[in-house]
Each structure stands twice: as structure tokens, then as C-alpha cells.
Amino acid sequence: MRPVAVTASALGPGQAWDDRGTSLTAVVAAAASGGAPALVLQRKGGGGGGGGEAPGTVAIPLEPAAAWRAGPQLLLVKAPPGAAAWLLRGGGGASENGAPAPPAAQPPLLALACGSAADADALAAACDAAAAAAASGQRSAKGGSSGGSGGDGSGSGSAGDGGGGGGGGGGGNVFDAKIDKTSSDMYFHYYGMLQHQQNMLQPMGTLLVNERMLETYIYARDKFLKPGGRMFPQIGRIHAAAFSDALLYGEVAGKAGFWQQPAFYGVDVTGLFEAAAEGYFAQVVVDAFDPSVLVSGCATRVFDFATIKESDLTVIDLPLELTVASPATVHGVATWFDVLFNGSAVQRWLSTAPGLPTTHWFQLRCVLAQPLAVLAPNTVLRGSMRLTAHERQSYTVEITLTAPPLAPGGPPQKSSGRYDLKEPFYRQLTNWYYQQQQASPLDAVAVQAAAAAVAAAAAAAPPPPPSQQQQQVGYAQQQGGYAYPAYQQHHQQPQQAFAAQWPQQQYH
Template sequence: MENGVIVSSKNKFDTKIEASSAKMYFHYYGQLLHQQNMLQDFVRTGTYYAAVMENRSDFEGRVVVDVGAGSGILSLFAAQAGARHVYAVEASEMAEHAQRLISGNPSLGQRITVIKGKVEEVELPEKADILISEPMGTLLVNERMLESYVIARDRFLVPGGKMFPTTGRIHMAPFSDEYLYVEMANKALFWQQHNFFGVDLTPLHGLAFQGYFSQPVVDAFDPRLLVSPPMHHTLDFTTMKEEDLYEIDIPINFVASVGTRVHGLACWFDVLFNGSTVQRWLTTAPGSPTTHWYQLRCILSQPLYVMAGQEITGRLHLVAHSAQSYTIYLTMSAKMWGEGAEQGGILQTSTAKLELKEPYYRLSQPQPYVMQQDQQQQLPSLQPQI
């Protein structure tokens, strides 16, 4: 028993996640400088604050569980909105800092209990009317905290209780960015040296080339680089099973708006706070105010050539692994356009295998706009629609 709270011996988290990854994960989030980085993302923090305060009726007099509470900021928001009691569950050493912050705000803190432990193992003295959490990682699912959010729902939430956020969507669209493609390909030029201190490095060039293209690129890009309207895949946190997050298979289908080279698939996400009073979205879309998540692009080592009106099909397949992330398997194909299209003839196919846990953070690079203006065609707004 810890702090009057029973801790169960069985811990599903530890059976799924390798110990070394968990240790690094909790060490990272146990540091104030990383919490500060998230708090200073004013799109993130401000949207959470607005979603809570605009929906006071969901919080007033209610019991709230803050899943992965971190600094405790969301617990304090819930208390400001009138929650009867908040249980702030945090597994990292940040729990001690959260307790200090909450104790330093006594008018709110008297209604908040900090519990150090994983949501998979702690027991609470009562059920929650509402869960609040910030479980999103890169591409929404990185770090696999969404699974803990769903487990917390099953363990702690009363039937019909609310979840903030309620649903999430992964958005995708093909993109064209010659500058980025050349930048990635040029990284492997080092291995094309035939006389590096008398050594021929070229036998490793192919592996190095593929290695660089196995890194998803995290940056903020111009939405005009997209070559078709986006599509999205929805995750309903209120009904989905934890196991649904082990493997996510998304068929993709687009129609190119312009003729160009397609260099891969651009991705971003948004989440909905489905409050009783106000429905509010938090989006990471290109062209919207930038968040600390930025956007993510999966680059094909072999680009596709498409014509305007040509269909682009394929599959985005995410497979979870024990290092708290996913391997991404991407297939993109450009179907024949014109004669022969009815037979479904494939003109070209390109595939990629990428590691979501090891992205290339391209945050200090220029973001040039490379598509010709006369290629432009109006694309629908990327702002979330309910």
C-alpha cells in the first residue's frame, strides 16, 4: 500500500514494454525541462485549458482522474473548473514535483491527490466521472500511452463517463518535396567514397541510403506541398479496445490534384474534446499554429510519378513494439491513368519501412515551397471539422 492506495502486483505495462525503454521514458518525463517544453506549447496547453473551462458543467462536483499527470497542470485545470476531487496518477519522478506544485496552490490542491504509479497497477478509492490526459505522441500513437489511457477508462471510469480527449484522428496526404528528398539522399554520399584513407566505402552505400530513408521526418511543412486532399483514420478512445492499438492498418486512397513526383506520405493528427457545452479540437495540421508535435513525413526512397487526376492507393500499417513505439510499413502505388485503368493496372509501386521511435528532427532547416504556382489547385481546409 502506498499513500493509502493499494498497488496491485500485476502490471500489464511491464509485460508489454521492455524495462530499458520504460526507464528512459520515465526518466525523460521526470525532468522539469521537458515538462516546461510541453507547458510552453501554448497551442497544446491553451487548448486544454479552454476545453476544460468551457465545459465546467462536465467537471463541477465530479471526480476526475488525470492519466499520466506529469506536472499536474491538467489536474489543476480540473480543480479550477470545480472538480470535487482529482486523482493525479503519474509514474515518473515528476510525481514529487507535481505534489510540490499542487501543494503550492492550496485553494486547488486540497482537492487533488497525487498518486505515484502506473494506471495499470494503482487502485483508486472511487470511480471517476471524467478522465483527462495528454496521451498523444508523434503521429498520435508514439510512446504507446494511448493504451494506458484506454486501460484507465476500463479500470476507473463510470459507465457513460467522459474522456478529455474523446477521439483522435490521424490525417494523411501524399506530398511532393524535391528539396527534402535530395537532402535525405545526399546524407548517404559519404559512403560513395572509393578512397577513404585507402578504404572503399561504397559497399555500405546502399545500406546507408536505406537507413536514412527509414527515419520519419519531423518538421513543420507548407501545406501547399500536399498533392491531394487529405484523408483521416479515426480512433474513438471511448469505445476502442487496448488491443486495437497493437496494430493499426489504414488503407489509403487519394486522387492527385497536380502532376508531379510524389515523395511520400505526410501525416498529422488532431484530437476532439467532446464537452457537453463546447466541442473543441486540438490540431497539429500544417498551416495551423505549430505545436511541439510538428508534423511527420514518411519518405519513399523511390518516388512515384503521377499526373493530375491519377489515383494513388496503398496502405499505412503501424505495428507496435516493446520499445514503446511503432514500426511503420508504407506502400504507395500509382494506378494507370486513361486506357487500361479499368483493368486496375499498376504503373508503379514504392514501399518504405520506417521506425517511428527514431525520427529525423528537421526543425532548423528552411522550409522552401517547391511546387510551381501553376500546378496549384484549391485543396480543402485542413482545419478540423466536427
């Protein structure tokens, strides 16, 4: 049973067709000065998120055998020379009980390239069969029929595209195949409210990869980037370090204490304690913390967006070998990221590291339910951090850390945790967090000592370029320096691995 019956009618110069499903009117303009005809898309205004679309007109030249989309149910085909142009629209579809399906229930047309109404119907049938086969695979039937126009509703596809949609995104796509439809509907409902979201691409989420926007970034690179083109950003790095924060650990553990009450208004809730504690510790903590809580150097995973494959982002492994300089209790792993904008003249880093000016990404911490005790200086913690993509547009994070035994001859300490980036604890939004920040002002003596340590380390290091040197002094004055020397060295001096290729990298 065909989900959509395609009808076609010839469209001459100056004739218009109003697509009632969108705010667009398509007009085929007469050829000017012997040039090719054009498809003119006229936006009436009032559409889009919040009704904020402004009126406007754009003309798209029509090449032979090319198809152009104008909204989810409107398609114009420019046939080869000597044939007519055809305007195709969805209609006459049938529901499962045989009754005519309402327009809203009809899936969008696929982009076609043909020279007659008969060819259009034949090609539509082939595309329908291909879409049905794809839907029976990774997508549900409901998710497989989704699609629509992107941006302002215009796009293109050619005969060489194999009948695939252009900017309108007709038919299925890779995103539908790997994302739960409920999650994507909620996601795009929110971003659909942003009137200018279609004009920009910001592919970084918390911990760089959350929301799985980088995959769209790579997909766009493969589809649109010309040879020699640039990616902004080009490099991304995820950093991880051990941290010690008894206050945070007590806060997370304390929330589970509620479920240890044997008589809460006459109800014994202790049976839920184990599940509640597991749930609280499974939340990544999103906040801006003081770098003094870091007790080790950083492990780093580098992504080159110019060469990385989309499949490389499905499972991300980061081996952990963290040296703890002094005895401490390790309560978990702290993470952050930075990205490089590698311009032709200037290279700049955008960093979300602790101690630098806070961004809306903040930093993330994974709190271990079982802390590790480090008893000797320069103890090495070994383990791994694995990020596995899931269909709710985020990642599952699995962390394992091993420390030397507490007593000679005893078993090594081992702690692990499983976290969902989709379900974070936004600690920086709580009143408790701000109260703690206001109740614990920076100690002036400690700030001066930390600043002196940074100045001494900078004096011993090779001088950076003047612009970077000025930037580092500014950060030291704003933040009072960094308490952990390995952290300071990692984030204030260019890494040797990048210095040769990008000698002027700057954190900004």
C-alpha cells in the same frame, strides 16, 4: 525460495512507522467522533525528482479488510472488526547464493488484505507464486520484479481486487508485459525529472500514437471512469496525404551520398552505402511544412477513445486512396493528427495540421526511396499504411503506394517503405531547416492569391457558426490561406460525418 519474507506487527492509534525507502511516514490516527481509523501519510519533503517534493499530509480512511500502500516496502492492513491492524514490510529476503539480499534488491510487497500475520504470510506466498508464473510468460524475471509506488506513494487495494496493488502498482502490470525494460527505464528516468508529471496525463504523441501513451489512457478509462464520465480528448484522428517535395527528397538521399566514397582517408566505404541509404529513408521526418507541398486529399482514421479497446491499438491499418489533382512527382506520405475535446457546451478541436499554428508535435513525413510519377490529372494512388506497435514504446510504419504505369501497357508503379517512429529525423531542429525558411520568404502575390481562393471557397460554402467563422478568418490571415483546395475543405469546414454529432466543432 521466497524472494521476500513478510513480517507483521500490530500498529495502534498514534503509532508511526518510518518507511526508509521513501519520504513517507505512516501513522494510524485514532478514530475521530466514532468514525473509522485513518492511515495518515506524512510527506517529509525533499523526495521525488530533483528533491522538489513539498511537505504535506493526507489522511485515508481505513475500511475493513482493505490494504493500503505507503511506499514500495510498507503496507498497512486494516482487518475486519475485532481484529488488529497490521503493518507489513519487506525484509529478510535472500539472494541467489543464499545471502541476505540488500533492501534495494528486494521486490516490493504486493497489496494484501488479511486479518493476521499468519494470513499475511499465506497470502504473500500465493501472490509470489502468481507473480512468478506471470514473470515466466511475457516478462523477464528482472522486469517482472519491477514496480513501486505511484504519484506520492500512496494507493489502495481491497479484498475484491484479488490481492492486486492499488495506486502503488505493486506486482506486475500490463505495461511491463509488453514493453522492453531498457526502453521503459529510459522513458521513466526522463519523466521522473518532471516534478509535476504525476498530476497530469497528456496521452498524445507524434502521429497521435507514438510512445504508446494512448494505451495507458484506455487502461485508465477502464479502471477509473465512472458511468457517464467524459474523456478529454474523446476523438482522435490520423490524416495522411501524398506530398511532393524534391528539396526534402534530395536532402535525405544526399546524406547517403557520403557512403559512395571509394577512398575516404584511404578507406572504401561504398560497401555501406546500401545500408546507410536504407537507414536514412527509414527515418520519419518531423517538421512543420507548408501545406502547398500536399498534392492529394486526405485519408483519415478515426479513434473513439470512449469505446476503443486497448488491443485495437496494437495494429492500426489506414487504407490509402489518394486523388492527385495535377501531374506531380509524389515523394511520400505526409501525416498529422487532431483530437476533439467534446465538452457539454463547446466542442473544440486541437489540430496539428500543416498551415495551422505549429504545435510541439509538428507533422510527420514518410519519404519513399522510389518516388512515383503522376502524369495525368485526378490520378488515384492506392495503397495502405500500417502501424504495428513494438516493445520500444513506439510503432513500425509500413507504407505501400501504387500508381498507374508510366507507359500504356506497362507495369504499374509501386513504392513502399518501412519506418520506425522511435528513430525520427527532427528536421525542424537543424540549422539547415531554419536557413531554408529564412531564405524563402512567402511571396506576397502568392499569399494574396491563396487567400482569395480561400475566401471564394468559404463564400460558396454554408456559413459556419459565428465563433468558427471568426476563427477561420484568423487562420486565413495568419497563414495566407491553403494552396490545396481539398486540404482547405478538409480542415476548415466540418466533415459531414461529424457535423451531425458535434455541429459546433472548432479547430483551436
